[in-house]
Amino acid sequence: MKPEINQSLGEANMARRSFLRYAGASAATVAVMGVAASCKKDRGVTVDGTIDIGSGDIGILNYAYALEQLEAxxxxxxxxxxxxxxSSIETSYLTDIRDHEVLHRDFFKAALGTSAIIGLTTDFSSINFSDRTSVLSAAKLLEDTGVTAYDGAGYLIKDAxxxxxxxxxxxVEARHAALISNLLVAGSFAASDQVDANGLNKAASIKDVLAGANGFLKTKVSASKF
Incomplete structure (x- = not known):
């Protein structure tokens, strides 16, 4: 890992210490989630080395955890x-989003306990991190994908x-998506590529979301039980 990323991790640690308060969840709620996730049977690696998210609610939580790992x-x-x-304002915006995504990632890891999938290795070789358009376009893709992923999988969650x-x-992810879109094109915070004619955010299937996310991952993720 590059030294500069280690420094960013250190900065994000300050926000991470309060991730329970940020998420609006009590310690008791997370404890229950951790106990429910303690069984390892839903965690696994397929024969080709792909990480499978598992089944049921644990599988959905691992699905979210995989996406939050990527965004973080x-x-x-x-x-x-x-x-x-x-600019300084863009730095501030993107730093806030970074801290949120780290909080989300660590929240799911804590909630899943021993049922969490492994840490994923990313592949951002297609992104030019020195170019604004390349970075913000990738950010828009990740944020839009994240929102459609949650909206597409929410109905599968059994536990209230x-x-x-x-x-x-x-x-929160939708707020990120709106901000990033607006940074790219002013006034596009609720554009038709994400919000339909009924004023509803578009949704995507687990299969379609992972197909796109795997393009940014060396560690591929599958959802064989969904």
Whole structure:
């Protein structure tokens, strides 16, 4: 890992210490989630080395955890190696998003306990981190994908507590998506590529989301039980 990313991790640690308060979940809720996730049977690696998220609510939580790992790694890199000409306000915005994504990632890891999938290795070779358009376009893709992923998988969640947490997190992801879109094109914070004619955010299947996410991952993720 690059030294600059280690520094960003240190900065993000300050926000991470209060991730329970940020997520709006009590310690008791997370403890229950951790106990429910203690069984390892839903965690696994397929024969070709792909990480499978598992089944049931644990599988959905691992699905979210995989996406949050990807987003956190991306924003850690963005802040560690700022693109050319980045403004102070953009630095502030992207730093806040980085901290949120690190909080989300660590929240799911704590909630899943021993049922969490392994840490994923990213592949951002297609992104030019020194170019504003390249970075913000990738950020838009990741944020839009994250929102459609939560919206597309929410109906599969059985536990009301998990659904509540997912709802709180997706609302923050939608704020990220709107901000990033607006940085790219002013006034595009609720554009038709994400919000339909009924004023509803678009959703995507687990299969479709992972197909796109795997393009940024060396460690591939599958969802064979969904």
């Amino acid at each position: 790694a991306f924003y850690l890199q963005v802040i560690a190696t700022p693109y050319s000409g980045i 507590g998990y659904l509540t947490i997912a709802g709180k997190i997706v609302s």
